[in-house]
Structures are given as C-alpha cells and as structure tokens.
Amino acid sequence: MDLDDTPEQAAYRAQVRAWLNEHSPEAPILEGVDAISDEDELLSARRAWQGKLAEGGLAGVTWPKEYGGQGLGPIEQVICNQEIGKAHVPGILDAIGVGMLGPTIIAHGSDAQKSRYLGPMLHGDEVWCQLFSEPAAGSDLAAVQARARLNDDGSWRLSGQKVWTTNAQFASYGLLLARTDADVPKHKGLTMFIVPMDAPGVTVRGLRQISGEAEFNEVFFDDVALDGDAVVGGVGNGWGTALTTLMFERVTIGLGGEALGYNSDRFARAIAADEHARRDPEVRHKLGEIASELLAVRFTGYRTLTALQQGQIPGPEAGLAKVTIVNGAIKAGDLIADVLGPDALGPDSEWAYMISFLPGLKSAGGTEEILRNTVGERVLGLPPEPRLDKGIPFSELRSKEGSAA
Amino acid sequence: MNLSLSDEQVFLREAARGALSRFKTLEAARDALDGNSEAMPDLWPTAREAGWPGLLIDESHGGAGLDAFDAMLVLGECGRVLAGVALLGHLPATTILNDAPNASTELLAALADGEQRAAYLPTRPPDESIGDDWSGDPRSGLARAPIAVAAASGEAGHVTVSGSFSFVPDAPGADVLVGVAMLDGQPVGVLVMSDASGVEVEEVSRYDATRSLGHVSLADAPGVVLDAPQSSLAGAWHLAQALIAAESLGSVETALEVTTAYAKERYTFGRAIGSYQAVKHSLTEVLRQLENGRSLLYYAGWSRVGAPAEFPLAANAARSVGSRALDQAARTMIAVHGGIGATWEHDAPLYFRRAQLSRRLLGGTAAASDRVAGELILKA
Numbered sequence: 001m002d003l004d005d006t007p008e009q010a011a012y013r014a015q016v017r018a019w020l021n022e023h024s025p026e027a028p029i030l031e032g033v034d035a036i037s038d039e040d041e042l043l044s045a046r047r048a049w050q051g052k053l054a055e056g057g058l059a060g061v062t063w064p065k066e067y068g069g070q071g072l073g074p075i076e077q078v079i080c081n082q083e084i085g086k087a088h089v090p091g092i093l094d095a096i097g098v099g100m101l102g103p104t105i106i107a108h109g110s111d112a113q114k115s116r117y118l119g120p121m122l123h124g125d126e127v128w129c130q131l132f133s134e135p136a137a138g139s140d141l142a143a144v145q146a147r148a149r150l151n152d153d154g155s156w157r158l159s160g161q162k163v164w165t166t167n168a169q170f171a172s173y174g175l176l177l178a179r180t181d182a183d184v185p186k187h188k189g190l191t192m193f194i195v196p197m198d199a200p201g202v203t204v205r206g207l208r209q210i211s212g213e214a215e216f217n218e219v220f221f222d223d224v225a226l227d228g229d230a231v232v233g234g235v236g237n238g239w240g241t242a243l244t245t246l247m248f249e250r251v252t253i254g255l256g257g258e259a260l261g262y263n264s265d266r267f268a269r270a271i272a273a274d275e276h277a278r279r280d281p282e283v284r285h286k287l288g289e290i291a292s293e294l295l296a297v298r299f300t301g302y303r304t305l306t307a308l309q310q311g312q313i314p315g316p317e318a319g320l321a322k323v324t325i326v327n328g329a330i331k332a333g334d335l336i337a338d339v340l341g342p343d344a345l346g347p348d349s350e351w352a353y354m355i356s357f358l359p360g361l362k363s364a365g366g367t368e369e370i371l372r373n374t375v376g377e378r379v380l381g382l383p384p385e386p387r388l389d390k391g392i393p394f395s396e397l398r399s400k401e402g403s404a405a
Numbered sequence: 406m407n408l409s410l411s412d413e414q415v416f417l418r419e420a421a422r423g424a425l426s427r428f429k430t431l432e433a434a435r436d437a438l439d440g441n442s443e444a445m446p447d448l449w450p451t452a453r454e455a456g457w458p459g460l461l462i463d464e465s466h467g468g469a470g471l472d473a474f475d476a477m478l479v480l481g482e483c484g485r486v487l488a489g490v491a492l493l494g495h496l497p498a499t500t501i502l503n504d505a506p507n508a509s510t511e512l513l514a515a516l517a518d519g520e521q522r523a524a525y526l527p528t529r530p531p532d533e534s535i536g537d538d539w540s541g542d543p544r545s546g547l548a549r550a551p552i553a554v555a556a557a558s559g560e561a562g563h564v565t566v567s568g569s570f571s572f573v574p575d576a577p578g579a580d581v582l583v584g585v586a587m588l589d590g591q592p593v594g595v596l597v598m599s600d601a602s603g604v605e606v607e608e609v610s611r612y613d614a615t616r617s618l619g620h621v622s623l624a625d626a627p628g629v630v631l632d633a634p635q636s637s638l639a640g641a642w643h644l645a646q647a648l649i650a651a652e653s654l655g656s657v658e659t660a661l662e663v664t665t666a667y668a669k670e671r672y673t674f675g676r677a678i679g680s681y682q683a684v685k686h687s688l689t690e691v692l693r694q695l696e697n698g699r700s701l702l703y704y705a706g707w708s709r710v711g712a713p714a715e716f717p718l719a720a721n722a723a724r725s726v727g728s729r730a731l732d733q734a735a736r737t738m739i740a741v742h743g744g745i746g747a748t749w750e751h752d753a754p755l756y757f758r759r760a761q762l763s764r765r766l767l768g769g770t771a772a773a774s775d776r777v778a779g780e781l782i783l784k785a
Contacts, residue, residue, distance in 0.1 A: 001707055296697035300696065379689075382669065
C-alpha cells in the first residue's frame with residue numbers, strides 16, 4: 001500500500017513540472033491584485049493559455065496521439081492536474097470539451113468530424129458546450145424534446161430549448177441531443193448533433209443563480225438549419241452516444257472531487273481563525289464529523305485511481321463521493337455561518353458564494369435522488385422502480401403525461 | 406499509487422473469515438444475553454493458531470511484524486460476525502511493549518504467541534489544540550473520556566501504580582496490563598502483572614454480551630516503567646480508535662448484506678420493498694458511510710507507516726465515521742426488516758447492541774470527532 005509514483009509516473013511528473021516551471025510566467029492571472037478584470041481579455045488569455053498547454057502536451061493527456069493528444073492514461077491526467085494545481089496556474093478553459101465532448105467525438109464521430117473539430121477544440125481556438133439537459137429533461141435525460149426534423153435534401157431543422165449550459169455564451173460549437181423520431185420509445189428516437197453556436201436562430205441567455213452570477217445559460221433554437229453531416233454517431237443512436245459522454249463525465253467528477261475546493265483543511269482554517277469557536281465543544285464536534293467524511297473522499301479518490309491503474313473503469317459508486325462532498329460542504333457552510341454570523345453572508349464573502357452555490361450543485365450532474373437510485377440498483381443490485389415509459393412511443397407518452405397532469 | 410490489498414493481505418482476511426466461520430458467534434451472543442454465561446466461545450485459541458496476537462510485534466520478538474492495516478483487516482472479520490476476540494485490548498498493549506527497548510523479550514515472545522494476553526489501559530493523549538496535557542482535564546459532555554491516568558511513585562524501573570479505569574476492553578483474564586502513568590510529572594508507559602498485589606479487575610457485562618469488559622483498579626500495584634517514547638503511548642490510543650473503527654465497519658458489511666438481501670425478497674403492494682426509493686436510499690446511505698469508512702481505514706493504515714504525523718487525524722476520522730456507520734446500519738437493518746427486526750427472533754438487535762456500546766467505549770465516538778477537529782485546527 002503506497003501513494004507513491006511508479007518510476008514511469010515520477011518521470012512523467014518531472015517532465016510536466018519542468019514544462020510548468022518554464023512556462024508558468026506566461027499564464028493568465030485570475031486572482032489577486034494583478035488579476036485580469038476585463039472579461040473579454042481574460043477569455044482570450046485563457047484561450048491562449050490552453051493553446052500553450054496543448055502544445056506542451058498538458059491538454060488532452062488521454063487523447064490518442066493522432067488527434068493531438070498524448071495517448072496516456074487517466075493516472076497521467078491526474079498527475080498533470082495535480083502539477084497544474086501546485087503551480088498555481090489555471091488549467092484548460094474548455095474542460096467540458098476536452099474532457100467529455102472531444103472523447104465522445106473520438107469514439108463516435110466521422111473521420112471528417114475528427115479532423116475538422118478536434119484540433120481547434122484541444123487548442124482552445126473553438127470552445128464547446130454540452131447541450132443535453134432541458135427544462136423538462138434532466139435526471140430523465142432521454143425525455144428531451146428539442147426536435148430535429150429531416151429535410152428532403154438530407155439537412156435538418158432544429159427547434160427547442162436547452163438549459164444549464166456552461167460556456168455557451170462564448171462557445172463556437174455545441175454537442176446537442178435532439179429527438180428525431182417521436183413515434184418510437186423515447187431512448188430510440190434520439191440523435192446527437194454538432195451545432196454551430198453562431199447559426200441563425202440560436203439565442204444564448206445567461207441564467208442567474210442564487211449568488212446573482214450567471215454561470216450557466218439557457219439556449220434557444222428557433223428553426224436552426226443543420227447540415228446532414230452534423231450528425232454524430234448515426235441517426236437514432238443518440239442515446240448510446242450520450243452515454244459515452246456521461247461515462248467521461250463520471251470519470252471527470254470521480255477524479256476531480258477535491259478540485260471543487262470543498263475540503264476539510266479549508267473549513268478547519270475558518271474555524272481555527274476564531275479564538276472562541278476553535279475551543280467550543282459543539283463547534284468542534286460538528287467540524288470533526290464533517291471533516292471526517294470529507295477526508296474520506298480524498299482516499300476514495302486514491303482508491304479510484306488504484307482501480308483505474310489496474311484498468312478498471314470507475315463504477316456508479318463514484319457518485320456517492322459527490323453526495324458526501326456536497327452535503328459535507330452544505331453542513332460546513334452552515335457551521336461557518338453560525339460562527340461568523342451575518343458577515344459570512346457579506347457580498348465579498350467566499351462563504352456567501354459557496355452557500356449560494358451548493359443548493360444547485362446538489363442537482364448538478366444528476367440529482368442526489370437519481371444517484372442513489374443508480375447506486376442502489378447497479379451496486380447493491382436492488383430492483384428498479386416500476387416504470388411507466390418502457391416500450392411506449394414518445395409521442396404517446398407525452399400525451400399521456402399531458403392528460404394525467 | 407497502490408491501495409489494493411496485497412496477496413498476503415487477501416489471504417489474511419480470507420483465513421480469518423474461514424477460521425471464525427467455524428463458530429456460531431451470533432447464536433452465542435443471543436444465548437449469552439439470555440444469561441447463559443458459558444455461551445460465548447473462547448476464540449483465543451483460534452487467534453493463537455492464526456498468529457493474530459503477534460500481528461504488531463516485531464519478527465525479532467517472535468511476532469509477525471505486520472502493519473496496523475493488517476490488524477484492521479482481522480478486526481473487520483471479527484466485526485462481521487460479532488466475534489469477541491480479545492484483540493482490541495491486546496494489540497494496542499503490544500505496540501507499547503514492542504516500542505520499549507527494556508521490555509522483557511520473554512514476555513514479548515509469550516504475548517506474540519498468545520500464551521499470555523495483554524490488555525491496554527486506555528488513556529487519551531493530550532490535544533495540543535486546546536493546550537491540555539496527559540494529566541489534564543477530564544473533559545465532560547460529549548467529548549468525555551472517563552479515563553483516569555495512573556499515578557506512579559518510586560525509582561524508575563520499579564514503581565507502584567495507582568488509578569482506576571472503567572470499561573477496559575478485554576481486561577478480564579488478561580495476564581498483563583499496559584498503560585500510561587504520570588511519573589514525576591512525565592508520562593511513562595507502565596506494565597503491571599494482573600496477579601500483582603493491589604490489582605483488581607472486576608468483570609462487567611454491559612448491553613452487548615459479545616464484548617468482554619472490566620473495571621480495573623490499581624492501588625499501589627507494583628509495576629515496571631516501559632521506556633517507550635511518548636509517541637508510542639499516544640499511538641496506542643489512536644491505534645485502538647482505528648481498530649474499533651475497523652471492527653465496526655466489518656459489522657456494517659454484514660448488516661448491509663443481510664438487509665439488502667431481505668429488501669430483494671420481501672414484497673409489499675406487489676413489488677420488492679428494495680424497489681421503493683425510501684428503502685433503496687436508506688440502504689445506499691449505509692453503503693455511502695461504509696465506503697467512506699473503508700477509505701479512512703486505508704488512510705489510517707497508510708499514514709501509520711507513511712505519514713505518522715497524520716495517523717491521529719486518520720485514526721480518529723475512521724472512528725468517527727465507522728461508529729456512526731454502524732449505528733446507521735443497525736437502525737436501517739431494524740427498520741427495513743419491520744417489526745421482526747426489533748425482536749429477539751432476529752439478529753438485528755445484536756448489531757444494534759454492538760453499535761450502542763461500541764460508540765461509547767474508548768473515550769466515545771464524539772471524542773474522536775472532537776480530536777479530528779483538534780488535529781485540523783492545530784495545523785490550520
């Protein structure tokens with residue numbers, strides 16, 4: 001049992017560190033007095049930095065070499081992330097594209113799509129967004145209603161709405177799950193498309209959250225024209241293609257839990273800074289219980305890495321770490337606000353931001369309830385709940401739901 | 406990065422499971438609660454045969470020279486079947502003796518073999534984050550640890566020890582008692598033979614018949630000062646926390662298995678109760694806590710060797726999570742089984758009794774949580 005690098009991993013780490021030592025001064029500054037404040041300037045600086053990371057081999061670590069990646073494994077990806085964190089420089093701007101959407105195109109896209117889109121994605125020249133969730137299709141993703149209709153000439157017309165779309169406001173392309181056949185059961189009538197975000201009929205609107213900031217968008221599609229070659233993975237195969245993206249999402253979350261910044265050291269520092277709170281038995285008791293669970297997540301991550309190193313893919317149980325992190329952070333925010341009082345909710349307070357962000361995070365990437373269903377069924381082997389949508393054409397299902405409501 | 410079990414560790418665990426499966430420990434636990442004091446099987450011969458008493462004693466002294474994580478694997482197997490093997494008291498005691506250059510090699514060899522059995526007199530080490538010391542502040546409330554520090558007087562080497570310790574795991578029948586005493590204001594390790602003058606061990610049975618406990622009273626009992634370092638005296642306490650955590654998580658494993666199996670076969674309103682979200686989610690909550698606890702056992706096992714400064718944090722975090730997980734698992738086991746789960750007919754009450762007593766031993770779970778906070782505040 002050890003947490004040490006193998007000689008090969010140590011050599012890779014040294015190589016990454018050497019590159020960062022040389023190039024860190026070129027990285028954009030995101031925090032502190034020297035931080036870039038102009039949003040457009042910041043965006044172009046981060047794009048340029050992603051390009052440098054890609055040239056240095058620090059982006060697309062797990063992508064095959066033929067698409068500009070390094071052809072390495074998830075362990076090397078984690079080592080790379082760790083070193084970028086230690087160097088206090090930003091990581092890549094388009095983590096969603098490079099981490100989830102690019103790998104989906106690599107797995108399901110045509111040769112033409114791979115050669116057209118992957119290079120600019122990797123280098124940050126074209127940022128991507130994920131257009132899956134809708135107002136009425138989140139946990140039940142296969143219920144998407146965005147509708148793509150085939151024209152006689154083989155092109156498509158797309159109408160509908162997506163939501164919770166990170167980076168849509170500056171993305172060049174989106175990977176979009178649409179319904180192309182409503183007369184078959186819902187998982188079967190779906191198709192994945194590449195959508196240019198500057199196409200006529202695409203409208204992006206920021207969606208403000210509890211904090212007041214807009215980190216997500218809603219995106220509207222009004223009769224948007226798409227070429228026939230916009231389809232990824234074949235017409236009617238959208239669900240299988242989406243599952244690939246979700247698998248990469250799980251790997252990303254499973255390996256990046258602590259990257260959210262919700263860790264025991266940070267919360268303990270807030271308590272330790274208060275002369276009374278640090279000696280108060282009730283505060284200590286609560287802090288100890290919260291911190292113990294968050295410490296566990298760190299080692300759950302190491303267990304996941306061990307499994308990856310042995311060639312296993314993280315299973316759905318990785319979702320439980322997300323439940324622990326989110327609920328632990330909610331309790332920690334509550335405790336810290338109790339200790340600091342209303343100051344914790346001040347406009348510049350890191351805690352106000354965290355406290356505002358967490359209720360939404362509880363649902364992000366699958367609600368806690370759906371995660372617990374999946375883990376209960378796939379890990380414990382418990383029977384699924386009876387479903388009313390199996391084998392029923394989507395159009396019929398919709399009219400049933402309508403009349404039931 | 407490698408947190409997988411070695412082949413030897415897998416073998417150790419499988420061998421423990423096999424050895425313990427020869428005993429009807431759960432039936433014995435129920436019989437013992439009914440007042441049959443002869444019901445509990447003596448598992449010490451099994452432990453000796455398997456080499457468990459010497460797990461943490463160096464090979465040069467006749468032990469196996471293994472790590473805390475290996476001991477946790479064995480305790481986990483004991484926990485799975487609620488087996489009362491006297492390792493919780495014995496193993497921490499052997500680490501203090503093993504770390505004392507002046508400890509008798511004959512004694513260490515006898516303890517490694519299991520020919521003699523030791524019990525650890527639990528004394529909580531000071532928490533620097535609140536500036537207390539070994540002799541300090543018997544704290545109250547949730548973080549209480551009703552544990553006295555023995556007092557010694559006399560020449561180093563041979564001393565007399567006084568003090569009293571409540572609910573000491575595995576004290577009845579132990580041949581030697583090992584703990585901490587204050588000598589001229591300094592904490593030292595002490596060894597007292599249990600048949601020495603002034604030693605009284607009163608056997609107590611409390612709520613869970615599988616657990617051997619004793620009140621130990623020392624009145625000017627002759628003892629020997631062990632020149633183990635203070636880190637070893639503190640380490641024994643933290644090791645005990647990690648071991649009881651591992652034992653608790655073993656019990657969680659079986660409680661979850663039994664309850665999950667029942668949720669698949671019991672039907673209401675035409676479907677298996679495990680298909681209802683309310684039941685499914687309560688079982689995944691047990692799994693979540695179990696997985697967190699397992700991860701912390703790895704942390705404790707790794708840190709005791711690889712990062713000793715973090716071992717108090719890791720061991721107490723494991724205790725905090727492991728004890729709460731067992732309470733959750735036992736209550737879920739009862740709830741999912743319905744009324745039968747709360748009766749003598751079922752095993753669930755045995756897990757429940759184990760949970761309630763375990764949470765209050767060795768300073769209590771709340772004190773472990775408090776310690777986690779203390780360790781983090783100290784390095785903040």
